[in-house]
Amino acid sequence: MQTKAKGKKSQSRLGKQKKEFSFPLEKENFMIIGAGIALLIIGYILMAQNSVDGFIPTVVSPILLVIGYCIVIPYGILRRPKSAVTSEQIEQPEETSAAKSSVSSNIKTS
Secondary structure (H helix, E strand, O other): OHHHHHHHHHHHHHHHHOOOOOOOOOHHHHHHHHHHHHHHHHHHHHHOOOOOOOHHHHHHHHHHHHHHHHHHHHHHHHOOOHHHHHHHHHHHHHHHHHHHHHOOOOOOOO
């Protein structure tokens, strides 16, 4: 009989610990990533021009490709949705105030 009661307690603890699954990327993230991919496509199209000494294939297209690969697409992946940022900011001050009061220092001031 006691084992059944313990089993129910452990199941209820697991139920409380489970968090709602939310997909980390939202519509805004995909739009930013899509803009980065469009920038890459434009850069490769400009690079495909036949002139070797031209300004656009040698200067503009590599700049577009670097901006697309190194700035726009990573920003689209790493950008957090506003709803997730606000919920984390609400939870953090409670944790940090509790953590600050329990932390002790080994530094001697005298």
